Each structure stands twice: as structure tokens, then as C-alpha cells.
Amino acid sequence: MGSMSKITPTLKRLxxxxxxxxFVLDAPEVLKAYECDACVLMKAQPDLVVxxxxxxxxxxxxKICHEFEIPFIARGSGTGLSxxxxxxxxxxxxxxxxxxxxxxxxxxxxxxxxxxxxxxAWLNRDTRPFKLFYAPDPSSQAACxxxxxxxxxxxxxxxxxxxxxxxxxxGLEVVTPEGDIVSLGGPHGHYRxxxxxxLFVGSEGTFGIATQAIVRLTPLPQTIKVFLASFSKxxxxxxxxxxxxxxxxxxxxxxxxxxVTIKAVNEAFSxxxxxxxxxxxxxxxxxxxxxxxxxxxxxxxxxxxxxxxxLRQAEDEAERLTLWKARKGAVAAYxxxxxxxxxxxxxxxxxxxxxVLTQIQAxxxxxxxxxxxxxxxxxxxxxxxxxxxxDDPAMVKRVLAAGExxxxxxxxxxxxxxxxxxxxxxxxxxxxxVFTWDEIxxxxxxxxxxxxxxxxxxxKILPVKSGCGEVRKGLAPHMLQAQGTWI
Amino acid sequence: xxxLPVSEFLSTLPxxxxxxxxxxxxxxxxxxxxxxxxxxxKSANASExxxxxxxSSNYALGYRPMAFLSFSKLNRLKRYRQEELLINLETGITIxxxxxxxxxxxxxxxxxxAPSRTLxxxxxxxxxxxxxTRYGPLRQWVTGLEAIxxxxxxxxxxxxxxxxxxxxxxxxxxxxxxxxxxxxxxxILKILPKPEASRTVLFHLEDMQAxxxxxxxxxxxxxxxxxxxxxxxxxxxxxxxxVTLSGYLQMVEQSTEPLLHVARGLNPxxxxxxxxxxxxxxxxxxxxxxxxxxxxxxxIRVALPNQMLFDLPQLLTSFPWLSGADVLIPLRTGQFxxxxxxxxxxxxxxxxxxxxxxxxxxxxxxxxxxxxPADQGYxxxxxxxxxxxxxxxxxxxxxxxxxxxxxxxxxxGIP
Ligand SMILES: Cc1cc2nc3c(=O)[nH]c(=O)nc-3n(C[C@H](O)[C@H](O)[C@H](O)COP(=O)(O)OP(=O)(O)OC[C@H]3O[C@@H](n4cnc5c(N)ncnc54)[C@H](O)[C@@H]3O)c2cc1C
Numbered sequence: 028m029g030s031m032s033k034i035t036p037t038l039k040r041l042x043x044x045x046x047x048x049x050f051v052l053d054a055p056e057v058l059k060a061y062e063c064d065a066c067v068l069m070k071a072q073p074d075l076v077v078x079x080x081x082x083x084x085x086x087x088x089x090k091i092c093h094e095f096e097i098p099f100i101a102r103g104s105g106t107g108l109s110x111x112x113x114x115x116x117x118x119x120x121x122x123x124x125x126x127x128x129x130x131x132x133x134x135x136x137x138x139x140x141x142x143x144x145x146x147x148a149w150l151n152r153d154t155r156p157f158k159l160f161y162a163p164d165p166s167s168q169a170a171c172x173x174x175x176x177x178x179x180x181x182x183x184x185x186x187x188x189x190x191x192x193x194x195x196x197x198g199l200e201v202v203t204p205e206g207d208i209v210s211l212g213g214p215h216g217h218y219r220x221x222x223x224x225x226l227f228v229g230s231e232g233t234f235g236i237a238t239q240a241i242v243r244l245t246p247l248p249q250t251i252k253v254f255l256a257s258f259s260k261x262x263x264x265x266x267x268x269x270x271x272x273x274x275x276x277x278x279x280x281x282x283x284x285x286x287v288t289i290k291a292v293n294e295a296f297s298x299x300x301x302x303x304x305x306x307x308x309x310x311x312x313x314x315x316x317x318x319x320x321x322x323x324x325x326x327x328x329x330x331x332x333x334x335x336x337x338l339r340q341a342e343d344e345a346e347r348l349t350l351w352k353a354r355k356g357a358v359a360a361y362x363x364x365x366x367x368x369x370x371x372x373x374x375x376x377x378x379x380x381x382x383v384l385t386q387i388q389a390x391x392x393x394x395x396x397x398x399x400x401x402x403x404x405x406x407x408x409x410x411x412x413x414x415x416x417x418d419d420p421a422m423v424k425r426v427l428a429a430g431e432x433x434x435x436x437x438x439x440x441x442x443x444x445x446x447x448x449x450x451x452x453x454x455x456x457x458x459x460x461v462f463t464w465d466e467i468x469x470x471x472x473x474x475x476x477x478x479x480x481x482x483x484x485x486x487k488i489l490p491v492k493s494g495c496g497e498v499r500k501g502l503a504p505h506m507l508q509a510q511g512t513w514i
Numbered sequence: 515x516x517x518l519p520v521s522e523f524l525s526t527l528p529x530x531x532x533x534x535x536x537x538x539x540x541x542x543x544x545x546x547x548x549x550x551x552x553x554x555x556k557s558a559n560a561s562e563x564x565x566x567x568x569x570s571s572n573y574a575l576g577y578r579p580m581a582f583l584s585f586s587k588l589n590r591l592k593r594y595r596q597e598e599l600l601i602n603l604e605t606g607i608t609i610x611x612x613x614x615x616x617x618x619x620x621x622x623x624x625x626x627x628a629p630s631r632t633l634x635x636x637x638x639x640x641x642x643x644x645x646x647t648r649y650g651p652l653r654q655w656v657t658g659l660e661a662i663x664x665x666x667x668x669x670x671x672x673x674x675x676x677x678x679x680x681x682x683x684x685x686x687x688x689x690x691x692x693x694x695x696x697x698x699x700x701x702i703l704k705i706l707p708k709p710e711a712s713r714t715v716l717f718h719l720e721d722m723q724a725x726x727x728x729x730x731x732x733x734x735x736x737x738x739x740x741x742x743x744x745x746x747x748x749x750x751x752x753x754x755x756x757v758t759l760s761g762y763l764q765m766v767e768q769s770t771e772p773l774l775h776v777a778r779g780l781n782p783x784x785x786x787x788x789x790x791x792x793x794x795x796x797x798x799x800x801x802x803x804x805x806x807x808x809x810x811x812x813x814i815r816v817a818l819p820n821q822m823l824f825d826l827p828q829l830l831t832s833f834p835w836l837s838g839a840d841v842l843i844p845l846r847t848g849q850f851x852x853x854x855x856x857x858x859x860x861x862x863x864x865x866x867x868x869x870x871x872x873x874x875x876x877x878x879x880x881x882x883x884x885x886x887p888a889d890q891g892y893x894x895x896x897x898x899x900x901x902x903x904x905x906x907x908x909x910x911x912x913x914x915x916x917x918x919x920x921x922x923x924x925x926x927g928i929p
Contacts, residue, residue, distance in 0.1 A: 451679065
């Protein structure tokens with residue numbers, strides 16, 4: 028746990044009165060289930076978990092937190108990869124899992140209104156009959172919540188064509204850190220002078236809790252074609268990605284997997300990816316049937332210029348879904364190699380892919396760690412997964428050192444720290460590699476606009492200036508222990 | 515005579531920033547670099563001299579800038595990443611200049627804006643382009659920017675990468691907020707190669723209902739039009755529909771035929787096929803109602819869910835005074851604009867009643883421009899009804915421009 032708990036029995040009773048006894052949890056075995064998100068390197072338990080049923084209950088709970096200055100953290104499905112829900116300074120979790128209703132699907136206006144505890148994949152299941160879909164599709168979509176997606180400005184496989192979460196959120200209902208309920212944006216997607224929705228999306232739960240969202244729905248494409256191309260060299264695949272994107276072709280997905288990943292998914296899903304390839308690309312084209320045919324004509328000469336070992340087109344919908352299932356399950360498949368992973372999420376210019384991927388290979392070798400790459404290549408959004416055994420402190424140390432080097436290699440070519448997983452606690456210590464302290468202060472001022480008391484998901488995104496003797500709240504193992512968290 | 519804070523302000527500026535006076539007796543400053551803007555803002559803060567932008571005219575009630583900044587010398591290309599389809603520019607550049615630059619490499623910014631506009635003014639308003647039907651708002655094409663906050667702090671956000679969640683999204687703070695919190699002097703935009711083919715067709719129909727019916731049929735029929743805009747202007751004949759199809763040549767050809775077929779069924783009074791680029795640009799310039807040159811008008815923007823835009827004939831007829839307005843509806847963009855020339859503008863109370871109806875439909879109206887400074891009262895319609903938003907807005911101003919140097923500190927009628 029973080030700081031001394033501020034949750035007195037009286038406060039606990041107040042929360043129980045709002046949401047009901049059954050929905051205030053503090054049994055040690057229950058709190059343990061909440062001790063980390065998918066960034067398992069860091070752990071810390073909340074003092075209490077409160078599970079409200081609706082916006083009014085969220086507001087009442089937050090009002091109490093505001094009055095007693097208790098940190099609160101919104102919790103969706105806990106699939107975050109940057110320690111975004113880690114209660115570094117203690118406090119309560121406000122879980123959105125009971126607020127999981129799709130309130131309205133309006134096919135005429137191509138919008139849906141949902142509670143933010145709704146799981147991403149449910150929305151697509153329910154909009155499909157209307158020949159519509161919700162475009163942002165993180166690989167975790169079977170588990171992650173729309174609220175978590177909003178907070179992280181999540182991306183996904185199809186975002187290379189359709190844009191990320193912020194492009195699909197038209198309106199929000201938000202409980203502010205002062206306990207007010209406010210409506211931002213609307214079904215039209217416009218604003219009056221200040222883009223509150225745009226500011227909120229991606230703020231990682233530090234500006235308040237989104238309780239409902241109006242999302243944009245997109246017509247399902249008439250035709251989808253998926254190609255699997257394999258390469259004997261990772262660099263050939265990377266060069267092709269750069270050329271495809273420079274040509275102006277707009278694939279609906281362009282994903283890359285390296286040899287470690289190929290082997291892991293072949294074992295886990297019997298996908299039959301070419302076992303001897305150093306990389307495969309999954310290239311998807313979608314749209315009007317004629318348009319897809321023409322895009323294919325444009326794609327083929329590019330493929331032939333880049334030493335493609337094997338090219339296969341998914342024969343039917345079933346094969347297409349299997350390919351994507353393997354891609355989306357890649358991270359889980361790594362469990363066959365080592366029990367955990369530490370994952371970076373930098374974005375680099377696509378023309379730098381060859382150079383940076385070569386560097387990542389070298390960094391892995393130098394630090395004697397296994398790095399598996401599976402990523403949104405069309406966006407230049409890398410996901411080097413450094414595999415590890417959390418019970419092996421020496422390995423963890425090497426993993427962290429390799430991670431930092433990868434990150435610096437990306438920044439050196441004009442990259443950014445994160446493309447979709449957010450900064451959370453995990454990357455906050457690196458923010459000063461990208462921003463000046465004045466710029467960080469400009470961001471801190473924004474936080475103060477929404478949350479003057481600093482109780483909404485504190486300690487996230489913004490680093491603490493480190494000078495002699497000051498402690499950063501980053502990932503270095505000894506420092507995590509110093510903060511009361513542990514590996 | 516120059517009043518004290520102004521002379522104090524001017525005296526602190528280096529010689530190369532000495533102001534010029536234009537024909538309207540405005541003091542104009544021409545910064546040429548980020549450092550110049552920083553210096554001007556810091557000096558203005560020290561002497562509490564209020565500043566305006568000559569490229570933008572959205573000033574709030576009673577706001578009288580002491581000097582104006584022109585970004586006309588901040589119009590340089592900084593980096594052209596052809597292989598990334600990204601361009602890094604100063605924001606004083608006009609759309610015409612930008613289009614020329616891009617055309618040399620067979621690229622384009624797919625957003626259709628008036629050639630005379632600067633990126634600075636478009637970003638300040640987050641102006642919805644006529645091609646937003648396909649390409650969404652301009653903000654989605656901005657991958658990074660550099661700005662100076664009202665109190666003189668230089669910042670950057672994003673970069674020459676197409677995806678980013680590193681820190682709070684400062685792009686969203688500066689784009690669309692009418693330069694109230696800072697001045698954006700540099701921007702990185704996504705661009706596209708020119709399409710293989712592009713075809714613009716203009717239909718003229720006298721009857722409003724026929725025009726809406728045709729537009730609705732086209733919206734259903736055409737796969738992903740680049741532009742589908744319905745409008746009515748004073749001194750032109752009836753209603754017009756401007757349609758642009760672009761993409762692969764074969765697709766454009768295939769889509770045009772059924773389009774013309776449907777149009778024939780509704781018997782348009784005139785149709786102009788293959789509008790030349792020059793004529794299209796002239797139309798776009800005429801349809802850019804927040805452009806400074808169009809200042810002699812009251813302009814409002816109405817946000818409404820997309821499908822309701824097809825029910826507009828009903829709305830327009832239930833408020834008869836709306837018949838005197840120019841109407842501009844870029845379909846599938848969730849909004850439309852109305853414009854009145856000074857002698858025909860509606861009474862404030864009529865607009866208030868209209869606003870009530872729009873609010874009840876889940877939309878809002880926003881006054882973008884008034885015809886005459888004496889009509890400032892119309893801006894009251896912009897007031898954000900929610901006290902929480904007003905509180906946040908006041909805090910934003912306090913954080914980024916505490917001395918109210920920029921724009922008088924008002925967006926929605928409050929400081
Ligand atoms: C196997 C795997 C694959 C993944 N693939 C992708 C991918 O392709 N693309 C991608 O972008 N991400 C991916 N992720 C990361 C993760 O799934 C996303 O960040 C997701 O958006 C988190 O949602 P969640 O509901 O689990 O949020 P949580 O982990 O519970 O919370 C994440 C953050 O959001 C905040 N939050 C949650 N709900 C709300 C709310 N209602 N209001 C305000 N703040 C809130 C929390 O406080 C926290 O800061 C992946 C993760 C895993 C484990």
C-alpha cells in the first residue's frame with residue numbers, strides 16, 4: 028500500500044451507504060486482485076475498492092474523496108500497460124465494471140451512447156447487425172473497457188486507417204474531481220471554443236471519471252482482404268512498410284511480427300506462419316469492392332520490390348479471423364517463453380523502422396534479453412516486448428536497462444514515448460527526455476484546471492523534478508521499493 | 515496619441531520589431547521567429563498591453579487590442595518529410611502558398627479551405643472544411659505544434675510521427691480556442707498524394723425540397739464523397755449542391771454516372787460538370803464565411819447530429835425569418851452555417867428562440883461573426899450554460915494568460 032490509509036470506518040460506511048455494502052471491497056484477498064494492471068512490474072494495493080452503479084453514485088463517492096482529500100483512481104478492466112491504475116499514494120479505486128450498459132445505438136446518425144464500463148468488443152458485437160462498427164480496436168478489446176480506451180486514447184490494429192480513440196469520441200459525461208457531473212461535446216462532435224472532449228481523452232483518469240460516452244460508428248466495409256507476407260530479414264519487411272505508407276496507400280491494417288513472435292503464435296494458435304521467416308507482415312485492405320481491387324493492384328508491385336519470401340491471401344472470413352486472432356493473442360503467447368514482459372510503445376517515423384529495429388536487435392543481444400516485436404507498423408508504433416521472469420532480479424535489471432536504451436534509440440530519431448499505452452507511472456520518469464521542465468509545467472497547469480486538489484489518479488504522467496537527493500517515481504526497482512511498491 | 519501602456523510596451527521591443535501603422539491606424543508588429551513572439555508576449559505581459567492577431571478577428575465584447583501581430587513573415591517551410599507524408603511549417607502560411615508547395619511534389623492537404631486563409635486562423639477556429647465529410651476536422655491532421663502561451667512560455671507537442679499520447683494533448687488546448695491561451699507558430703500536418711482522379715460537379719435547383727432530396731439521395735448513393743455541400747446564397751439562383759469525387763480514376767468514373775442519373779430524375783435547373791480548379795476555388799472563397807474579407811455579416815454555426823441536417827427544410831420553414839439567410843451545409847459534418855447581411859439580420863430574440871429549439875435537439879448554436887461592433891450583444895448567445903465549464907474556462911485563462919493579453923480572455927462571453 029502507498030501512504031497511510033485515510034479510509035476510516037466512518038468513511039467506509041459513507042461509501043457503503045452510497046453504493047451498497049456488497050460493492051465496497053476491502054478484504055485483503057480481494058485487494059490483491061487489484062494490485063496491478065497488465066504492467067506487472069509494479070504493484071500496489073488500493074485502500075478500498077468502490078463499485079458504483081451509475082453516474083450519480085460515482086459523483087457522490089468523488090465528492091467525499093474531494094472533501095477528505097482522498098486520492099481516487101478510475102479502474103476499467105485493468106489491462107493498462109503503463110501502471111496507470113497503480114495507487115502510488117494510496118487511495119480508493121472507483122471500478123466501472125457495473126456500469127457496462129450500451130444505452131443506445133442510433134444507426135441513422137451513426138452514433139452509440141454507452142456507459143464507460145462497456146467492454147470494447149461488446150460494442151462491436153452489438154453494432155454489427157446495423158452494418159456499423161466502432162473503429163478503435165486494441166488487441167485487448169475482448170477485455171478492456173471503453174472508459175480505459177478513452178483515458179489512454181487507445182489505438183489498435185485498424186487505427187492506421189480509421190484513427191485512434193480521440194477521433195471517435197463525440198461526447199462525454201464526466202464526474203469532475205470536485206464531484207460535479209458535466210456533459211462535454213455532444214452527438215454532433217462539435218464544441219464551443221474549447222475542445223473539452225479532446226482534452227479529456229488521453230488524460231489517463233487524471234481529469235476525472237468518464238461515466239458515459241457518445242461514440243462515432245463507422246460503416247462496415249463492403250470487402251476486406253488480408254495478405255500475409257513473410258520475409259527472411261526483418262529489415263526487408265520494415266522497408267516495405269515505409270514504402271507502402273509513403274505511396275499513399277491506406278491499408279486498414281499493417282502489422283508486423285518478428286521471429287520470436289511467429290514461433291510463439293504458431294505454437295499457441297497453430298497459425299502456420301512460415302517458421303523460418305524473420306518477420307511477417309499482415310496487410311489488410313478494406314472498402315468498396317472496386318476500390319480494394321485497385322488498392323491491391325497498387326500494392327502488388329511494392330511487394331515484388333521487397334524480397335517477399337511467401338505471400339498468402341486469407342481465403343475466407345474464417346482464415347482472416349484466425350490471422351487476426353493470432354496477432355491479437357501474440358502477447359499472451361509469449362507466456363510460453365517467459366512468464367512476463369516489459370513493453371515499450373514508442374512511435375517513430377516509418378522511414379526509420381529499418382534503422383531502429385536493427386538497433387533493437389543489437390540492444391537485445393548486448394543485454395542478453397529476449398525481445399519479441401509485434402506492432403502497428405503502419406503507424407510506426409513499436410511494441411518491443413522484453414520477456415522476463417519477475418522472480419529473477421538480475422534479469423529484471425537487464426530488461427529495464429534494455430528498455431531504457433530502446434526508448435532512447437527511438438527518441439534519437441524524432442520518436443515519442445508512447446503511441447497508445449499512455450505514460451502512467453511507468454514512463455513518467457522519461458518525460459523530461461521529451462519535454463523541457465517549462466513544458467512539463469504547462470501540462471501541470473492543465474492538471475490544476477481540472478483537479479486543483481490533485482486527487483484524481485495522482486502521480487501519473489507528470490514527473491517529479493529530480494535533482495540531487497530527490498527521488499523519481501519511475502520504474503527503477505530500488506525506487507519502487509522506496510515508494511512502497513514492489514516488484 | 516499613443517497611451518501609456520502601449521508606449522511602455524513598444525519601448526521594450528527590439529528595433530527590428532518596431533511597429534508599422536496600417537491604413538486603419540492599427541499598430542502592426544511583424545514577428546519573424548519564435549523568439550520574436552516570445553519577446554512580444556513577455557513585453558506585453560510586463561506592460562499589460564493587449565494584443566490582437568491581424569489574421570483573425572474573433573474578438574470578444576469590448577476588446578480593444580493595442581497592437582496587432584501579423585504572422586505574414588512567419589510563413590516558411592521548415593521540413594518536408596515526403597516519405598512520411600508530413601509537412602512542418604510556420605503557421606503564417608496561406609492555403610494558397612501551401613497548396614503550391616505541395617503541388618510541386620504531387621501532394622495535397624485534402625481539406626478544402628479558401629486560398630486566402632492562413633493556417634494560423636484556421637487552427638484558431640478549428641474551421642470545418644468543406645471536405646470534412648471524408649477527411650474529418652483539421653485537428654485530426656495535426657501531428658504536432660509549437661506555440662507560446664499567453665504568459666510567454668514556449669512549448670511543443672507531438673512531432674513528425676503519426677500517433678502520440680505522450681503527455682496531455684496540448685494540440686487540443688490550442689486548436690479551436692481562438693488563440694486565447696497561446697499563439698501557435700508552427701504546425702506539423704499530415705498530407706496525402708494527389709488522387710489519381712478528382713471530379714467536381716455543381717447542381718443548381720430552385721426548389722429547396724428538391725435540393726435536399728437530391729442531396730440525401732447522393733449521400734446514400736455515393737461511396738465516400740470528398741465533398742458534398744448544399745448551399746444557398748443571396749444573389750445566386752436557388753440552391754446549389756457541390757459534389758467532389760476523388761480517388762482511383764475508375765472509381766470516380768463509375769460513381770459519376772449514377773450520380774448524374776439520380777440528378778436527372780430530379781431535373782436540376784443547371785448542372786456544371788467538371789468544375790475547373792479555379793472556379794472551385796472561387797466558390798470555396800465565397801463559402802468561407804469567417805474569412806476577414808466577409809466581415810460584413812452575422813454568421814452563426816449550428817451543430818446538430820448528422821441525420822437531422824436532412825430535416826432542415828422543416829426547421830427553416832418553421833422559422834420564416836430564416837428564409838432571408840444564406841445557408842451552408844457541408845453534409846455529414848454535424849453542422850451547418852447561416853449568414854445574414856447587415857440589413858436583413860434577425861432580431862436577437864428570434865435567434866434566442868431558434869437557439870432554444872436547437873438545444874432541445876441536442877445541438878448548439880455559436881455566433882462566429884457579427885456585422886457591426888454595435889451588435890456585440892449577439893455574442894451573448896455563445897454563453898456556455900454549464901457553470902463547471904465556465905469555471906474550467908476561467909481557470910484555463912488564469913493558467914495560461916493571467917494578464918488577459920490575448921483576445922480579452924473571453925470565449926463564451928466570460929473572462
Ligand atoms: C494483451 C494486451 C494488448 C493490448 N493491446 C493494445 C492495443 O492494441 N492498443 C492499445 O491502445 N492498448 C492496448 N493494450 C493496453 C490496454 O488494453 C489499453 O490501454 C486499454 O485502453 C485499457 O483499458 P482498461 O479498461 O483495461 O483500463 P484500466 O487498465 O483499468 O485503466 C487504464 C487507465 O484508464 C483510467 N480509466 C479507466 N477507466 C476510466 C474512466 N471511465 N474514466 C477515466 N479514467 C479511466 C485508469 O485510471 C487508468 O489510468 C493492450 C493490453 C494488453 C494486456
